Amino acid sequence: MKYLVMVQxxxxxxxxxxxxxxxxxxAWTEDDVQAMFAFMEKINEGLVRSGEMLDGHGLAEPARTRFVTAGEDGRPVVADAPYDRTETLIAGYWVLDCDSLDRVTEIAARIAQCPVPEGSPDYPVVIRPILESGRDI
Known part of the structure; x- marks a missing residue:
């Protein structure tokens, strides 16, 4: 089954x-940033070797996010930043093809061990099954 695994x-x-x-x-030091990137690279390499990784990327900072909604007149309403600077958004994701929810949970548990400076917020790693058809809802 395919899963979307997200960090926030x-x-x-x-x-x-x-x-x-x-x-x-x-504040992160350069060593903190390099440790995080090295950790994520190791995770990614293992997922590629196992054949479970279909896609994955880190995302640009929320300040570069654009939100589009439908206006009352049906025309799009575009906003660049209608959020608080501490509101969490998706920071990165993996699309994985795993044999079971248990397996993808093992992977998420490893991702959750990513090194961060002491005192940094602790966010859950989110797992969402990807529906293969509208009938899976």
């Missing part, structure tokens, strides 16, 4: 990764 983050997290601390978000 906020603009404040991205700012912290760029060395800008705030109340709940300690």
């Amino acid at each position: 983050g906020s603009q404040a997290d991205y700012d912290a990764m760029n060395g800008k601390a705030s109340e709940r978000y300690p």
Whole structure:
């Protein structure tokens, strides 16, 4: 079965990764950032070797997000940042093809061990099964 596995983050997290601390978000050092990237690279390499990884990417900071909704007149309403800088959004994802929910949960548990500076917020790794057809709802 295919699964979408997501990690979360906020603009404040991205700012912290760029060395800008705030109340709940300690500044990351270059070593912290490199440790995180090395950890994720190792996860990705293992998933490619096992044949379970179909796709995966980190996403740009929330400040570069665009939200599009339908206006009352049916025309799109576009907003660049209707969120608080600490609101969490998807920070990265993997599309995995795993034999079972237990297996993808094992992978998510490994991802959850990603090194971050002490005092950083703790976000869950989110697993969502990908529906193969509308009949799976």
